[in-house]
Amino acid sequence: MSATLLRPLASIDAEPSKPPPGAASPARRFGAHLRQAPVRSLATLGRAARLAAAVVRYAVLDSVRLRLPVSEVVDQMWLLLKVTALPALLMAVPIGAEVSVQVGGIMNQVGANSLAGAASGLGVVGQGAPMAAGLLMSGAAASAIASDLGARAIREEIDAMRVMGVDPVERLVMPRFLAMIAISPMLCVLIIAAGVAAGLIISANVNDVVPGSFWQSFGAFATPTDLLFSVLKALVFATIVVFVASLRGLEAKGGPKGVANAVNASVVLSVFCIFLSNLLISQLQMMFFPARLA
Numbered sequence: 001m002s003a004t005l006l007r008p009l010a011s012i013d014a015e016p017s018k019p020p021p022g023a024a025s026p027a028r029r030f031g032a033h034l035r036q037a038p039v040r041s042l043a044t045l046g047r048a049a050r051l052a053a054a055v056v057r058y059a060v061l062d063s064v065r066l067r068l069p070v071s072e073v074v075d076q077m078w079l080l081l082k083v084t085a086l087p088a089l090l091m092a093v094p095i096g097a098e099v100s101v102q103v104g105g106i107m108n109q110v111g112a113n114s115l116a117g118a119a120s121g122l123g124v125v126g127q128g129a130p131m132a133a134g135l136l137m138s139g140a141a142a143s144a145i146a147s148d149l150g151a152r153a154i155r156e157e158i159d160a161m162r163v164m165g166v167d168p169v170e171r172l173v174m175p176r177f178l179a180m181i182a183i184s185p186m187l188c189v190l191i192i193a194a195g196v197a198a199g200l201i202i203s204a205n206v207n208d209v210v211p212g213s214f215w216q217s218f219g220a221f222a223t224p225t226d227l228l229f230s231v232l233k234a235l236v237f238a239t240i241v242v243f244v245a246s247l248r249g250l251e252a253k254g255g256p257k258g259v260a261n262a263v264n265a266s267v268v269l270s271v272f273c274i275f276l277s278n279l280l281i282s283q284l285q286m287m288f289f290p291a292r293l294a
Contacts, residue, residue, distance in 0.1 A: 044247075047251075048243055048244070051173070051243055051246065051247055051250075052239075052243050054170075055169060055173055055174050055177050055243070055246075058167075058170040058174045059174055059177065059178060062174070068178075073179050073182075074179075076176050076178075076179035076180075077182055077183055079179075080140075080141050080144065080176075080179055080180060080183055081186075083141065083144055084137060084140050084141055084183070085187070085190070087140060088132065088133065088136050088187045088190055088191050088194075089191075089194050091132050091136065091191065092124075092129070092132060092190065092192075092194035092195040092198070093194055093195070093198045094198075095124060095128045095129075095132060095191070095195045095198075096128075096194065096195030096196060096197065096198035096202070097198045097199065097201075097202050099119055099123040099128065099195075099199055100116060100119070100120065100198070100203045100206075100207070103116065103119035103123075107119075107207070115217050116199070116203040116207060116209045116213075116214055117199075117200075117203070117209075117213070117214035117215060117216065117218030117219075117221075118217040118220065118221035118222075119199075120195070120196050120199035120203075120214075120218055120222075121196075121217070121219075121221045121222025121226070122221055124191075124192060124195040124196055124199065125192055125196075125222045125226050125227060126222075126226050126230065126282075127278075127282070128191070128195060129188050129191040129192045129195060129230055129234075130188055130230045130231075130233035130234050130237065130278065131233075131274070131278060132191050133184060133187040133188045133234045133237065134233070134234065134237030134241075134278070135271065136187065137180065137184065137187070137237060137238055137241045137270075138237070138241050138267055138270035138274055139267060139271075141180060141241055141245070142241045142244065142245040142263075142266045142267050143245075143263045143266065143267055145176055145241075145242065145245040145246060145249060146246075146248050146249040146252075146262045146265075146266040147262075147263050149245075149246060149249025149250050149252070149262075150248070150252030150258065150259035150262040150263065151259055152168075153250055153251070153253070153258075154252055154253070154254070154255055154256070154259060168250065172246075173242070173250075176242055176246065177239075177246075180238040180241065180242045181235060181239070183238075184234040184235055184237065185231045188231050188233075188234035189231070192227075192230065200215075225285075229281065229289070232281065233278060233281055236277055236281065237274050237277065237278075240270060240273045240274060240277065241266075241274075244266050244273065245266040245270065248262040248265050249266070
């Protein structure tokens with residue numbers, strides 16, 4: 001009797017589990033994702049462009065009407081500087097030292113120690129400083145903006161502001177945009193100064209480079225155009241970071257998990273856009289302002 005009862009149970013356990021009716025196969029889900037991903041990407045680009053247009057419009061109108069929230073902008077500048085200034089300084093020193101160490105060894109072998117400053121000028125000023133500033137803003141500043149706006153969104157503060165007739169883009173996003181635009185050149189110049197100083201110290205004490213020849217080659221290769229493009233890159237990176245982080249923060253849904261996803265997406269997308277825009281700006285610089293001796 002017991003064997004008879006156990007036989008159907010064993011056969012049932014041995015049967016493979018079947019997907020519920022209506023469930024799509026992994027291949028179909030993957031195909032649907034490939035079809036829907038471009039549409040969602042274009043929609044996200046459209047919302048980002050609309051957000052950027054609204055921020056610029058509010059910044060211009062409030063400046064003309066003398067209604068800029070100066071105190072809020074200053075508070076946001078201080079908040080963003082607190083989370084980016086010290087990491088920028090700590091990142092700049094290894095960048096300058098690494099450039100000097102790597103290039104100094106090769107220059108010692110070929111007997112061109114006097115060109116150590118040129119390596120710092122081309123490496124730190126041209127690429128290292130703006131990229132370091134952009135990565136810091138995409139890591140520290142973007143996470144701070146996305147987490148703040150995302151927490152407000154899941155607490156329904158954004159919806160409450162709209163109900164009261166207050167545009168969250170004007171009240172929350174625009175001050176952060178102005179603050180980020182204001183601090184990005186500071187970060188870039190700080191990284192340049194610290195990186196070049198670190199390169200000078202390493203070159204003078206490790207590679208036996210005369211400080212005078214270091215500064216002479218640095219001034220010959222690092223032109224004011226390189227500095228202007230470095231600051232321009234930092235401004236472009238700051239704009240990208242603000243718009244990406246603000247869009248993800250305002251659209252956060254699903255509680256704390258939604259805030260975490262918004263922060264993660266803002267950092268990843270900001271880094272990708274920063275690398276892509278750096279490539280485009282560097283290519284334009286090489287096309288219209290080729291490197292030459294000052």
